[in-house]
Amino acid sequence: MMRSVVWSNNCLTLLNQTLLPTKLEYIECYDWRRAAEAIRRLEVRGAPAIGAAAAFALVLGARELTGLATNEFKHKLLATAEALRQTRPTAVNLFWAIDRMLNVITRLPESTDSATAIAALEQEAIVIAKEDQAVNEQMATYGASLFTTPTSVLTHCNAGALATVALGTALGVIRKAWSQGNITGVFADETRPLLQGARLTAWELMQDGIPVTLITDNMAGWVMKNQMVHAVIVGADRIALNGDVANKIGTYSVAILAKEHGIPFYVAAPVSTFDFTISSGSDIPIEERCASEVTSLGGNCVAPAGVKVFNPAFDVTSHTMISAIITEYGILRAPYQESISQLSKMRK
Structure with a gap:
C-alpha cells in the first residue's frame, strides 16, 4: 500500500x-x-x-x-x-x-x-x-461490522490510504469488509472538479484488487434507482457537535439521493476530525478555490473565457441524512448531539 x-x-x-x-x-x-x-x-x-x-x-x-x-x-x-x-x-x-x-x-x-x-x-x-x-x-474494524452480508457500496472523493497516514477512513472500512467477504464491489464517483474519485479512489481500489466501477457524479442517482448500490460510505473534513459533516463538494447531493432511495449513508472519520467548538455545519468555513479548476480539465479549457465561476471545495451534509458515523471509539448514531458529546468526554 x-x-x-x-x-x-x-x-x-x-x-x-x-x-x-x-x-x-x-x-x-x-x-x-x-x-x-x-x-x-x-x-x-x-x-x-x-x-x-x-x-x-x-x-x-x-x-x-x-x-x-x-x-x-x-x-x-x-x-x-x-x-x-x-x-x-x-x-x-x-x-x-x-x-x-x-x-x-x-x-x-x-x-x-x-x-x-x-x-x-x-x-x-x-x-x-x-x-x-x-x-x-480501529475504524475499519468498527465500520466493517455494519456490513454483514454481501454489499455494493458507493463512495465519493478519496478517503483512502492517500488521505491518511495508512489504511484510510472510508476506504479502510471497505478494505476490511472486503477481506471479510462482505463487499461485492464499489462505485466511485469521479468527484469533479479535481477528479479525486477517478484519479485516486479508483486507482487505490484497483491496486488492492477490489472491484471498482467509476461513474460520473451525475450518475449516482440512476445507479441507486436501479438498486445497484446498497450503502454509501464517505470520509469527512470537519464534523460539528450536532453531527453535520463537511466533506468534498458533491457529498451533500449524494446524501440527498441516498435518503430518497432508502440507502444508508455512513461517514467514517477519526475523533481529530470533530470540531467540538462549533454547534452546527453553518459554522464551518468552506474553502473556495480558483476558477481554473472548473474551467479547465487536464490542462484543456472546457469553458468560455471570462465566465463567472463558483468553486466551493466542500459542502455540508445535515446530520438528519447520516445513518451512522464511524470513529475509532465506535459507531455513533442519532441523536448525534448526545453521542458526540459522549465522544468528546471519551477522548479526553
Missing part, C-alpha cells in the same frame, strides 16, 4: 497526488514552506494526511530556529504555525495537529533550549502519524 506521508532523516516525503494515476512522484520537503505549498496545492490531501504533514512541517520550521533564545524561538515558531494554518481553512485536522504540536512547547520548562524543544516536537509528530495508523485500523 502506498504511503502518502513519510518522515525520515529530517525530511518529509509526500506522494504527489496531483500527478496520480499517470505518474508516481514523491516530493522531498526539507523546508516547511515547501510542505505548506504541498498542502495548499493538494499535493498532499485528505484531512488526516494534512494534519500529519502539518505536524512534520512544523518540525522543519522549528529546525530553522536552532540556537535561538527561548522567547524568540517560540515567537517565530508561532508565526510558522500561523502560516501553516492558512493553507487550508476547512479540514479541522490541520488545526488540531498544529495546536497539539504547540501544546508540546507550552508544557516545556521556560529554560528549555531549542534543541530539546525540536526533539520534543519531532517525537510528537511521529506519535501523531503512528496514532493515525492505529486509528485507521
Whole structure:
C-alpha cells in the first residue's frame, strides 16, 4: 500500500497526488514552506494526511530556529504555525495537529533550549502519524461490522490510504469488509472538479484488487434507482457537535439521493476530525478555490473565457441524512448531539 506521508532523516516525503494515476512522484520537503505549498496545492490531501504533514512541517520550521533564545524561538515558531494554518481553512485536522504540536512547547520548562524543544516536537509528530495508523485500523474494524452480508457500496472523493497516514477512513472500512467477504464491489464517483474519485479512489481500489466501477457524479442517482448500490460510505473534513459533516463538494447531493432511495449513508472519520467548538455545519468555513479548476480539465479549457465561476471545495451534509458515523471509539448514531458529546468526554 502506498504511503502518502513519510518522515525520515529530517525530511518529509509526500506522494504527489496531483500527478496520480499517470505518474508516481514523491516530493522531498526539507523546508516547511515547501510542505505548506504541498498542502495548499493538494499535493498532499485528505484531512488526516494534512494534519500529519502539518505536524512534520512544523518540525522543519522549528529546525530553522536552532540556537535561538527561548522567547524568540517560540515567537517565530508561532508565526510558522500561523502560516501553516492558512493553507487550508476547512479540514479541522490541520488545526488540531498544529495546536497539539504547540501544546508540546507550552508544557516545556521556560529554560528549555531549542534543541530539546525540536526533539520534543519531532517525537510528537511521529506519535501523531503512528496514532493515525492505529486509528485507521480501529475504524475499519468498527465500520466493517455494519456490513454483514454481501454489499455494493458507493463512495465519493478519496478517503483512502492517500488521505491518511495508512489504511484510510472510508476506504479502510471497505478494505476490511472486503477481506471479510462482505463487499461485492464499489462505485466511485469521479468527484469533479479535481477528479479525486477517478484519479485516486479508483486507482487505490484497483491496486488492492477490489472491484471498482467509476461513474460520473451525475450518475449516482440512476445507479441507486436501479438498486445497484446498497450503502454509501464517505470520509469527512470537519464534523460539528450536532453531527453535520463537511466533506468534498458533491457529498451533500449524494446524501440527498441516498435518503430518497432508502440507502444508508455512513461517514467514517477519526475523533481529530470533530470540531467540538462549533454547534452546527453553518459554522464551518468552506474553502473556495480558483476558477481554473472548473474551467479547465487536464490542462484543456472546457469553458468560455471570462465566465463567472463558483468553486466551493466542500459542502455540508445535515446530520438528519447520516445513518451512522464511524470513529475509532465506535459507531455513533442519532441523536448525534448526545453521542458526540459522549465522544468528546471519551477522548479526553
